[in-house]
Amino acid sequence: MQHKRLMNTTSPTFDEMFTADGGIRPAYAGYNEWLEVQDQHWMTHKGAEAEAFFRRTGITFNVYGEQDAEERLIPFDMVPRIITGAEWRKLSRGIEQRVRAINALIHDLYHRQEIIRSGRLPERLFRDNDAWLPEMVGFTPPGGVYTHIVGIDLVRTGADEFMVLEDNARTPSGVSYMLENRETMMAMFPELFTKMRVRPVSDYPRRLAKSLAACAPDCASRRPVVAVLTPGVYNSAYFEHAFLADQMGAELIEGSDLHVENGRVCMRTTRGYQPVDVIYRRIDDDFLDPLSFNPSSLLGVPGIMDVYRAGRVTIANAPGAGVADDKAIYSFMPEIVEFYTGEKPLLPNVPTWRCAEKDSLAYVLDHLEELVVKEVHGSGGYGMLIGPTSSKREIRAFRRKLEAKPENYIAQPTLALSTVPIFTRKGLAPRHVDLRPFVLVSPKGIEITPGGLTRVAMKKGSLVVNSSQGGGTKDSWVLDD
Amino acid sequence: MLGRTANSIFWMCRYLERAENTARLLDAGFRMSLTRASDAASEEWRSVIVTLGQLEHYDSLYDGYSGPQVCNYVLRDRENPSSVLSMFEMARTNARVARSSLTMEVWEAVNEGWMTLKDILARPVRESNLGTVLSAIRRESTLFRGATYGTMLRNDIYHFARAGTFIERADNTARILDVKYHLLLPSLSYVGSSLDSSQWDQVLRSLAGDRVYSWLNAGQMDPRGIAEFLILDWRFPRSLAFSYEQLRQQLAELALEYGQESDVHVLIGNTAHWLSERTIDSIFETGLHEFLIDFIDRNQAVANAIAEDYRFIA
Known part of the structure; x- marks a missing residue:
């Protein structure tokens, strides 16, 4: 049966499944063949099944400041986001290049600062940066790795146009959704996976464990003890x-659970305190060590930074790695990639105006209605202005904030983000998406899991894909072709 | 494993066991109230609150002891931190904390149990649906037990889980017995006198022992026999003797796994030995109440020693 398509054929937006004249793009040919013989009611029923599955297994996230809905589900859409093997090979080369440059940049910023001396990066960029940690100056983490896990947010605007929207060098999240979305799709539509060759993602946790173990300090045992540090x-x-x-x-x-004993970080087990070699921390730098940073932190471990600096524990990602994922630094990424790799960047940035620069600021102030303005240190889609969808009053209010502290902002054109259809009761409807591939870095090399997390704005026309603001997710396929 | 994780698993099991026993107690009270005139019925409902040790708190909130009011207080009242619903909630929070140490089935049993009860208990409970609610609680507890038994590796995680269950069960059985004996037998001279057998039926029912006991004793209700059954019969899974034998075994296996015993093993050995030396005659000689209070204290000491020896808390 032909599923109804609620596509807007006059829109300039690039849809990844359908061409403007209603044809099917090659990546989706196999999927569409399968979809056309599925019954609409059966698909709707499957959607409800998926939600029940997520509730039962407890795949939820907590929303701050929402008492009642303490745990919410991230909406899951059943239509996969599909990338061809050729597209992926190109993307992954660009990602690898970028990640190598990011690691080199962080190392340089905490050592000789060649890039500053060469005049390609203004010093204020990291001096004013909250993520800059003087404690890291002159110190090299075990294996020389700063960003053990990186998430590179990509957007697409055309058949061959992928751009980096953001680098996440601290603690990129969402990988569990990548894994669970795939599990869910395989449980719901097993026949799809026998029909199509989709590259697997399920070995990510094993690769992560191996990658982290490869970054263990010298004093680690032969089988390094790896632990995940959570705020709770x-x-x-x-x-x-x-x-x-x-x-x-x-x-x-x-x-x-942790304290420092005999110069090691140890965890309290039922059999006494045992040293931990690698800590995959999911808490911010600020909370890591009340002795070095935020003294009121109850989440961290007093003295852990001393152990770290003595090279007797690995913290992933390295404290202070956040200097590299600042949005002001982002605007310099093309120069940074070239400086450290000696190559032209394979993946372009989204054009960015730095409001700290006078001419750019003037342009941005003149074009607020059409731009997206972001806080340099903001994340999660908060504290930003989306010009085209904002009211005159909102724009006026934002203008005042921007004029008061221009160096706090960057601006980008409102991109025509590509769409992928989502499944609705009325039929297939296009929604904007982005993609966050996950990258593992160790002294043994860089590994990129094929695919990643596709976030999708569930509301019609919306460009905000953040889960904290109602965005959903899709299973992301890289075809083995 | 982490001491904190062991603590969470231990308490997850304690809360679930307590929730189940609370539901059974309520069920027994419900049955009694059906066979009573309204005055006596409200006395039955009051005794449920007394047995749970919540009389003071309940009285500070409500007047009178109507069935629906007591049931709602015990099952779902937001004001009651020990309601069955909040116990399931705490069990689930502990399960989330220890999630990476549980099998998928065990986690889902706890999570779904909480979701089911949250749903059923979203509206006030009426007498007409009380039965459904109580059997749902029993069913969820049973599913959890089955998942634990059927899927978990027999390692330290399992031993801490089972230890929590039996510490709680021994405590609950002792408390129910203590309160009921107090209420039913104001003085020891009553022992052996013919009393309302339905009262004894209630004690047994609240410990899931009514059918078994009748079967063993051809339907004869004898207070002394019932006490003996609930305290000393090592075949009955809710007796003190059974709980302690299980507890001793779990801790022994833990010592085997860890390659060393600790203080708690001495303590459990002592308590198990002390219990095995009792006869029902010697218990009534000391006084049942004195015996049970002594037991509850010893049991608490064992629980504390487990937490201490295995570093539940920093």
Whole structure:
């Protein structure tokens, strides 16, 4: 049966499944063939099944400031986001190049600062940056790795146009959704996976465990003890922390389980205190060590930074790695990639105006109605202005904030983000998407899991894909072709 | 494993066991109230609150002891931190904390149990649906037990889980027995006198032992026999003797796994030995109440020693 399509054929937006004249793009040919013989009611029923499955297994996230809906589901859409093998090979080369540059940048910023001396990066960018940690100056983490896990947010605007929207060098989240979405799709539509060759993602936790173990300090035992450090059960991403610990066979620890003993970080087990070699922390730098940073933190471990600096524990990602995922630094990424790799960047940035620069600011102030303006240190879709969808009053209010502290902002054109259809009761309807591939870095190399997390704005026309603001997710396929 | 995780698993099991026993107690009270005139019925409902040790708190909130009021207080009242619903909630929170140490089936049993009860208990409970609610609680507890028994590796995680269950069960059985004996037998001279057998039926019913006891004793109700059954019969899974034998075994296996015993093993050995030396005659000689209070204290000491020896808390 032909599913009804609620597509807007006059829109300039690139839809990844359908061409403007209603044809099917190659990536989706196999899927569409299957979909056309599925019954609409049966598909609707499957959708309800998926939600029940997520509730039962507890794949939820907590929303801050919402008492009643303490745990919410991220909406899941059944139509996969499909990328061809050729597209992916190109993307992954670009991602790898970028991640290598990011690691080199962080190392350089905490050592000789060649890039500043060469005049390609203004010093204020990291001096004013909250993520800059003087404690890291002159110190090299075990294996020389700063960003053990990176999430590179990509957007697409055309058949061959992928761009990096954001680099996540601190603690990118969402990988559990990538894994669970695939599990769910395989449970719901097994026949699809026998029909199509989709590259698997399920070995991510094993690769993560191996990658982290490869970054263990010299004093580690032959089988390094890896643990996941969580702020606790009330954190919005707690499910993911527990999920990853479980899948890696690692302990899920909280600050209160740890203390420093004989120059090592040790966890309190039922058999006494045992040293931990690698800590995959899911808490911010600020909370890591009350002795070095935020003294009122109850989440961290007093003295952990001393052990770290003595090279007797690995913290992933490295404290201070956040200097590289600042939005102001982002605007320099093309120069940064070229500086450290000697190559032209394979993946372009989204054009970005730095409001700290006078000419850019003037342009941005003149074009607020058509731009997206973001806080340099903001995340999660908060504190930003989307010009085209904002009221005159909102724009006026934002203008005042921007004029008061221009260096706090960057601006980008409102992109025509690509769409992928979602399944609705009325038929297939296009929604904007982005993609966050997950990258693992160790001294043994860089590994990129094929696919990643596709976030989708569930509301018609919306460009905000963040789960904290009602965005959903899709299973992301890379075809083995 | 982490001490904190062991603590969470231990308490997850304690809360679930307590929730189940609370539901059974309520069920027994419900049956009694059906066979009574309204005055006596409200006395039955009051005794449920007394047995749960919540009389003071209940009285501070409500007047009188009507069935629906007591049931709602015990099952779902937001003001009651020990309601069955909040116990399931605490069990689930503990399960979330220890999630990476539980099998998928066990986690789902706890999570779904909580979801089911949250749903059923979203509206006030009426007498007409009380039966459904109580059997749902029993069913969810049974599912959890089955998942635990059927899927968990027999390692330290399992031993801590079972230890929590039996510490709680021994405590609950002792308390129910203590209160009921107090209420039913104001003085020891009553022992052996013919009393309302339905009262004894209630005691047994609240410990899921009514059918078994009747079967063993050809329907004869004898207070002394019932006490003996609930305290000393090692075949009955809710007796003190059974609970302690299980507890001793779990801790022994833990010592085997860890390659060493600790203080708690001495303590459990002592308590188990002390219990096995009792006869029902010697118990009534000391006084049943004195015996049960002594037991509850010893049991508490064992629970504390487990927490201490295995570093539940920093």
